[in-house]
Amino acid sequence: MGGLATAWELSSGEWRKHIDSITVYQRGWRLGGKGASSRGRFGRIEEHGLHVLFGYYDATFRVLREVYGELDRALTDPECPIRSWRDAVSPADDVGLAEWKEPAWSHFVTRFSGNDAIPGEPGAEDRPIQPLDMASRALRLLLDFHQAVATRRPPAHVYVSGSPMPRSEASDSAATLVRGAGLTALAALLEVVERSARLATGLESGLAGSLASVLHGWRDGTRRVLLADPAARRTWQLVDLIVTNVQGMAADGLLSGTGYERIDHLDYRDWLTSHGAARETIDSPIVRGMYDLTFAYEDGDRARPRFAAGLGLQLAFRMLFDFKGSIFWRMQAGMGEVIFAPLYEALARRGVDFRFFRRLDRLRLTAGRTVSSIDLSRQVNLRRGQGRYEPLVRVNGLPCWPDRPLVDQLDTDPGDGLESHAKAAMGSGAERLVAGRDFDVAVLAVSLGMIPHVASELVAADTAWRDMVDSVATVATRSAQLWLDATESEMGWDGPRGVTLSGFGEVFDTWASMSHLLPMEAWPPAVAPRSIAYFCGAMPGVDPATGGEVVRDELRRFLEEEVGALWPGTRDSAGFRWEMLSDDLRRSGPDRLSGQYVKANLDPSDRYVQSLPGSGKHRIAAGRTGFDNLAVAGDWTACGLDAGCIEAATRSGVLAARAILSGSVRASTTSRGMW
């Protein structure tokens, strides 16, 4: 995404007036990297892993809206089932969380009220977080939470007091629920926070002490009342989380909305603890869900949850209080065809050139601070007479990426391993791009895991690059997609349809109900599944040669032992009802797993980029690489949202383009084009 966002930004407007050419070099046959998806048997969607867009992804939505606007499929491709960005994504308000309480898992779903804002408005991506807005949205979130709690458990009454000492009748009542009066008190408190935030610049230190003590007392006062009741406990954990964040911001001088990096050396959970968050909150499904969604486990070890505090704080606020339209937006087809195929089509239409099957092997330096040449392997040649590779196929009228290269356009079948570093083959030839002859400026947009392999000269030449490679960590992930012969309610799921749920178990901690994709696939009626489920989670590194088998075994155990807590209808006295897995080959028992899509993302390029405490300061910024003619793009760069997500990759691409257009990254010799 980082590279494509750069190309998108560079090729906006009358770009040919100041740029000769823009060329995207891509290994393999498809775009998208960790967000790639393609179509397999029966046109089924096969993803790198589960992907959702958050409602605060303003840069991503802005690009998406521009891309669909320019393609104008309603006019140019009216048969296409996804014609506009509104067709491509739809708001999703339900967030599920799972909770372990001896002896079993339980779950609950919160519906976040949507709003009328539209993500991706011009300029929105450059606006910093406003604590003031955050605080007022916090109140809305609490109301939502109360509603969710109230519908699962008939309310008695709970009291949330603005006073440090709760009323005695409230203290006596263990099973109570937060009601209007308490919320009024809370609203008043938040008003104080808002006012304080407005004054924060000059009064920060005096304010911090008094605000912190009010919040502290208020929170502790409510705690005793709420913890006994499971529904109320969840409410209180959220209240505690929000209050601790605001209180911590006040205490650490962050109410102005800047300076989050000052606490980035701490783990978010440790930071919350240091500001008085209760143990239950630290271990709560909400906090756990945040770590799960960002694969924030060092080396994939569940015992080592680690996430930089300043970033955690920002993400919590952005995710919960800065969303436009909806907290989540779900793609209405595979990510490959919702984001990357349209981007490809629109970029190609603008005149951006694509060279598929080009593997980057090495960036070479001259003695100075300049990339002198770039070594590529050509993985396969085009068939004679084939002018350029046309990478897309249609499924139900939608332009999609196939799961293999389209060999009728090639002079030979390049086999597997085109996207694998471990299995990198010789290919059909080498190409060397020379600075000044073949390019002016290069944008390195591979993923972080590849940097030591393709940019070792830069790492050796520059301590900033070495520090980055040493400090910014990546983690392997596992993912599984299941097609099932039962609906979710037949499987015993008692929540709403289309939920994304996190915090569940140790292996596949996140589940997304994806049955809305069934009409986009192309199953013959006789074998058509009735629901789709995606699972994913972080995993420790294992030998890539056996990774797929490891994940398949884990999935089998997960289905046999764990999934029944979500889907009780999938179990009988013999264990998991394997016949519930759809399989057109009608295998029996666990062999039906062979018909599902399971992935171990272990390749250096596939590893998820983490945000461990203390690592953010070692990220390199898009336009400040230390090398004259080189920009970088990707979710591993310093882009103001230093997290492994599509939004960070898009922002980084925008920043790389701005750096080039402003001249801060520039040709060190006379001009030729872009890379």
Ligand SMILES: Cc1cc2nc3c(=O)[nH]c(=O)nc-3n(C[C@H](O)[C@H](O)[C@H](O)COP(=O)(O)OP(=O)(O)OC[C@H]3O[C@@H](n4cnc5c(N)ncnc54)[C@H](O)[C@@H]3O)c2cc1C
């Ligand atoms: C399982 C999983 C689930 C995720 N879920 C979400 C989610 O729900 N929401 C979200 O926002 N983010 C999610 N992410 C993160 C998101 O996918 C990434 O942040 C994003 O894709 C990063 O984009 P990028 O451009 O920085 O890197 P990449 O996507 O890794 O792209 C790098 C590009 O470089 C290419 N490349 C690598 N090596 C070479 C080479 N030697 N030669 C030529 N080309 C090369 C790759 O093929 C790829 O095209 C998820 C990630 C994973 C792993």
